[in-house]
Amino acid sequence: xxxxxxxxxxxxxxxxxxxxxxxxxxxxxxxxxxxxxxxxxxxxxxxxxxxxxxxxxxxxxxxxxxxxxxxxxxxxxxxxxxxxxxxxxxxxxxxxxxxxxxxxxxxxxxxxxxxxxxxxxxxxxxxxxxxxxxxxxxxxxxxxxxxxxxxxxxxxxxxxxxxxxxxxxxxxxxxxxxxxxxxxxxxxxxxxxxxxxxxxxxxxxxxxxxxxxxxxxxxxxxxxxxxxxxxxxxxxxxxxxxxxxxxxxxxxxxxxxxxxxxxxxxxxxxxxxxxxxxxxxxxxxxxxxxxxxxxxxxxxxxxxxxxxxxxxxxxxxxxxxxxxxxxxxxxxxxxxxxx
Numbered sequence: 001x002x003x004x005x006x007x008x009x010x011x012x013x014x015x016x017x018x019x020x021x022x023x024x025x026x027x028x029x030x031x032x033x034x035x036x037x038x039x040x041x042x043x044x045x046x047x048x049x050x051x052x053x054x055x056x057x058x059x060x061x062x063x064x065x066x067x068x069x070x071x072x073x074x075x076x077x078x079x080x081x082x083x084x085x086x087x088x089x090x091x092x093x094x095x096x097x098x099x100x101x102x103x104x105x106x107x108x109x110x111x112x113x114x115x116x117x118x119x120x121x122x123x124x125x126x127x128x129x130x131x132x133x134x135x136x137x138x139x140x141x142x143x144x145x146x147x148x149x150x151x152x153x154x155x156x157x158x159x160x161x162x163x164x165x166x167x168x169x170x171x172x173x174x175x176x177x178x179x180x181x182x183x184x185x186x187x188x189x190x191x192x193x194x195x196x197x198x199x200x201x202x203x204x205x206x207x208x209x210x211x212x213x214x215x216x217x218x219x220x221x222x223x224x225x226x227x228x229x230x231x232x233x234x235x236x237x238x239x240x241x242x243x244x245x246x247x248x249x250x251x252x253x254x255x256x257x258x259x260x261x262x263x264x265x266x267x268x269x270x271x272x273x274x275x276x277x278x279x280x281x282x283x284x285x286x287x288x289x290x291x292x293x294x295x296x297x298x299x300x301x302x303x304x305x306x307x308x309x310x311x312x313x314x315x316x317x318x319x320x321x322x323x324x325x326x327x328x329x330x331x332x333x334x335x336x337x338x339x
Contacts, residue, residue: 044083
């Protein structure tokens with residue numbers, strides 16, 4: 001019998017609204033597959049959500065539930081994956097403080113992902129929490145000793161910072177931390193329906209997993225296409241068409257044929273959008289059904305989150321005991337009363 005221990009992955013979402021198709025192809029569908037291969041920890045990063053929503057904390061309760069529902073609706077199995085809430089793991093906050101001693105402010109200011117997000121949100125100055133959230137992410141990853149972290153290329157700087165923190169900690173104190181590896185996604189980023197290079201919750205250009213069929217159709221029919229196509233018979237350029245990018249992601253069997261017809265001017269944008277709408281509905285309808293099932297059982301969802309958070313907390317307590325011992329801050333005079 002093969003008793004080899006599964007490697008652990010850490011993945012998750014910031015609860016700042018419902019998840020959309022960009023999340024689905026970028027992480028969720030892969031997350032569902034990975035749960036069969038790895039010990040999967042899924043963090044609902046509510047503390048990090050406050051880096052941009054600190055003035056609207058009342059939104060978090062529903063957003064946390066929505067993220068949990070989105071994960072369950074796409075096929076995350078709570079018997080295989082551990083869904084937990086970040087703020088209920090105090091060891092993550094403690095570890096963030098310790099890691100903050102190992103990272104300079106200049107390192108954080110020059111983090112390309114932080115700089116990009118500052119531009120996205122129009123920040124000229126940032127809070128301590130926003131600037132330091134890559135340090136918090138390092139604590140997320142390492143408290144559970146994750147071996148692998150599924151990331152896109154834009155998140156690689158964060159993971160590299162985590163790896164540097166781990167190496168420095170292990171060199172300074174004791175090699176108790178696991179240096180995580182990137183599980184790089186090769187899926188291209190999904191553009192927004194407005195043609196923006198990114199589909200984002202804050203940009204209002206997404207198709208959400210809980211959107212009703214009517215809403216999905218309206219959004220698809222409002223999506224930008226090749227601006228040079230005026231008449232149906234005009235030859236198009238699929239490479240500049242948002243709708244064709246969606247065909248590539250969600251209607252791959254028909255994408256090649258649609259591309260040829262578009263270039264030949266033998267299919268109009270309306271017919272193209274109808275085809276895409278049909279393909280998306282085949283994918284989204286089962287997701288909606290699973291979501292409805294869980295929405296009608298809020299106590300079950302709460303129990304899934306509670307059990308997952310308790311498991312994550314137990315792992316965190318064990319890791320922090322090792323970290324305190326390595327740092328020589330496990331003071332025997334009072335440690336017996338620590339919880």
